[in-house]
Every structure is written in structure tokens, then in C-alpha cells.
Amino acid sequence: MPELPEVETLRRDLQKTLPGRTITRAEVRLPKLFIGHNGLSIDDLAGRRVQELRRRAKYLIVDLDADHTMVIHLRLAGQVVHRDSTGNTLAEGGHPVPAYGAPLPHKSTHVLFHLDDGGTVYLTDIRQFGRVWLMPSDDLDPFLEAANLGPEPLSDALTLPFLRDRLARRGRMPLKPLLLDQSFVGGVGNIYADEIIFAAKLGPDTRAAEIGARAARRLHDAIKSVLTLAVTEGVAEILNGKAAEWRDFPRVHGRAGQPCPRCGVTIVKFKFGGRGTYTCPKCQPAARA
DNA sequence: AACTACTCCTGGAGGC
DNA sequence: TGCCTCCAGGAGTAGT
Numbered sequence: 661m662p663e664l665p666e667v668e669t670l671r672r673d674l675q676k677t678l679p680g681r682t683i684t685r686a687e688v689r690l691p692k693l694f695i696g697h698n699g700l701s702i703d704d705l706a707g708r709r710v711q712e713l714r715r716r717a718k719y720l721i722v723d724l725d726a727d728h729t730m731v732i733h734l735r736l737a738g739q740v741v742h743r744d745s746t747g748n749t750l751a752e753g754g755h756p757v758p759a760y761g762a763p764l765p766h767k768s769t770h771v772l773f774h775l776d777d778g779g780t781v782y783l784t785d786i787r788q789f790g791r792v793w794l795m796p797s798d799d800l801d802p803f804l805e806a807a808n809l810g811p812e813p814l815s816d817a818l819t820l821p822f823l824r825d826r827l828a829r830r831g832r833m834p835l836k837p838l839l840l841d842q843s844f845v846g847g848v849g850n851i852y853a854d855e856i857i858f859a860a861k862l863g864p865d866t867r868a869a870e871i872g873a874r875a876a877r878r879l880h881d882a883i884k885s886v887l888t889l890a891v892t893e894g895v896a897e898i899l900n901g902k903a904a905e906w907r908d909f910p911r912v913h914g915r916a917g918q919p920c921p922r923c924g925v926t927i928v929k930f931k932f933g934g935r936g937t938y939t940c941p942k943c944q945p946a947a948r949a
Numbered sequence: 950a951a952c953t954a955c956t957c958c959t960g961g962a963g964g965c
Numbered sequence: 966t967g968c969c970t971c972c973a974g975g976a977g978t979a980g981t
Contacts, residue, residue, distance in 0.1 A: 663974060735975045787958045849974050
């Protein structure tokens with residue numbers, strides 16, 4: 661479910677509530693979700709104190725003491741909620757099912773972290789695709805290396821020349837699957853791919869080689885601006901990807917049948933590369949302009 | 950090497 | 966209401 665902005669928003673919220681807390685006990689109710697490196701088990705989380713939360717692409721990284729590191733990937737439907745000892749929510753993010761505020765644990769709550777102040781962090785995932793890894797901290801870099809992630813789109817690593825070079829190397833690949841390829845840039849998913857392509861006035865089927873200098877600049881700007889808006893405005897956290905009439909986001913994704921916010925032509929939905937894809941048929945064809 | 954199809958799952962929405 | 970079909974924001978793997 662969550663893409664870069666959702667994971668980053670969750671990270672920022674948890675960074676305010678978790679560091680300094682010690683995990684007294686962790687439970688895994690669905691064993692396949694937990695992967696321990698070097699023989700580590702879920703029980704090895706007991707006694708570990710949270711130091712810092714970081715993010716790489718869609719991976720949430722939890723630095724623990726004693727040189728342990730936990731990594732969480734929410735995939736399509738993962739949700740994380742931190743509640744205090746009285747049940748008040750301190751931080752939450754990810755997939756909107758079960759609804760925020762619903763009683764926890766839910767039947768799809770597969771991992772629980774009990775904290776030293778009586779609070780609890782719940783990992784709920786109705787589709788069971790999410791994963792939690794526990795590893796010695798030295799294993800983190802090789803782990804991320806193996807994931808073959810492209811640059812962080814909001815970092816200085818993603819410059820216009822870098823983007824143009826990458827586009828040139830993937831000439832025949834259509835733009836949408838390219839953006840979804842985590843080795844191209846890290847963290848973009850289906851919603852933000854549609855939003856970025858719309859903002860850049862390109863088509864999902866535009867091939868990388870057809871993206872000229874001006875279009876590449878629009879694409880670069882769109883990647884930065886769309887993701888920045890989602891993170892800084894908290895758009896992701898509020899909407900969880902569901903189009904809302906009352907808010908101008910997402911601008912095309914999930915809005916089939918509604919007027920394009922730029923030109924008024926009806927937004928269409930179709931399958932592209934196996935993924936639901938939303939575009940404005942009028943103002944998104946200009947690959948070379 | 951580059952790209953496609955298939956796979957892991959369950960819940961919610963919409964049609965009848 | 967109930968039953969059915971389809972769809973879902975990810976990514977690893979096997980196959981071409």
C-alpha cells in the first residue's frame with residue numbers, strides 16, 4: 661500500500677513517539693511475516709531500546725540498541741499504529757483498512773510490540789504481504805544493497821542529468837513501469853506514478869527515449885514537487901490514496917469519470933502494465949514538447 | 950540484460 | 966440481504 665510519502669509521514673510521526681522506548685516483548689501471530697537474520701528470533705526484540713527511525717524508498721528502518729536493526733516493509737496493505745497504555749493513538753499510518761481508530765488488535769494484526777510504558781505498536785496487514793526483518797546492524801547495508809534501490813527521489817542524488825542518463829539507458833521502456841521500477845528511483849508506487857506523469861504532462865506509455873530535454877525537466881520537477889507536496893502537506897496521511905472531492909489530491913488517480921483539474925476533459929482509467937492507470941486523454945500526450 | 954507474467958493474500962465495492 | 970466477480974497503493978521469481 662504505502663508509497664514513499666506514506667512511509668515518510670509514518671516515519672516522522674513514529675520518530676516523535678518511539679525513540680527512547682524499550683520493547684519489553686514482541687509477538688508474531690503469523691510467522692511468515694517475520695524474518696530473522698543470523699538466527700535472530702522475535703524474542704530477541706525483548707529488551708531492545710528504539711533509537712531512531714529512518715527510511716529508504718518504501719522501507720522503514722528502526723535502529724535499536726545493542727547493534728540490532730529492524731526493517732519493516734508494508735507492501736500493499738500494511739498498517740502501523742502506536743497506542744499508549746490507555747488506547748490513545750500516538751501515531752498511525754499505512755493502509756486505511758481496518759479504519760483508523762478501530763479496536764486493536766484486529767484479526768489481521770500479525771505483529772505486536774509491547775513497550776515499557778504500557779504502550780503498544782500494532783502491525784496489521786489484511787493481505788499478509790508486509791514483512792518485518794530483524795538483523796544485526798551490520799547486515800543493513802548489504803540488505804539494502806540486495807534490494808537494488810534507485811536514488812531517493814527527494815534527495816540531491818536525483819538530479820536532472822542523472823535522470824536523463826537513466827532515461828537514455830532504458831530507452832524502450834514506457835514511463836509508467838519505469839517509475840514503478842524501484843531500481844530506477846526508489847519509493848514511487850502506482851498512485852504517485854500516475855500523479856507524477858500527469859503533472860509532467862506525459863503519457864504512461866511514453867517511451868523513455870522519446871522524452872526530450874524539456875519533457876525530462878518537467879518529469880524531474882514533477883517527481884520532486886508531487887512527492888514533496890504529499891510529504892509536507894500530510895496529504896498522504898490524511899487521504900491514504902483515496903481521492904476526495906474536497907481536496908485537490910490525487911489529481912487524476914482514482915478519479916475516472918471526473919473532469920481533469922487542468923482542462924476539464926473526463927479522466928479515463930485503463931490497465932497499463934497490469935496496473936490500474938488514470939490519465940487525462942487531452943493534456944497528457946506531449947512526450948517531445 | 951531487459952522485460953513480461955505470475956504469485957503471494959483478504960476485504961471491500963459494485964452488479965444483480 | 967446474499968451471492969458473485971472484480972479489483973486493490975508491492976515486489977520477488979520464473980520464464981521468454
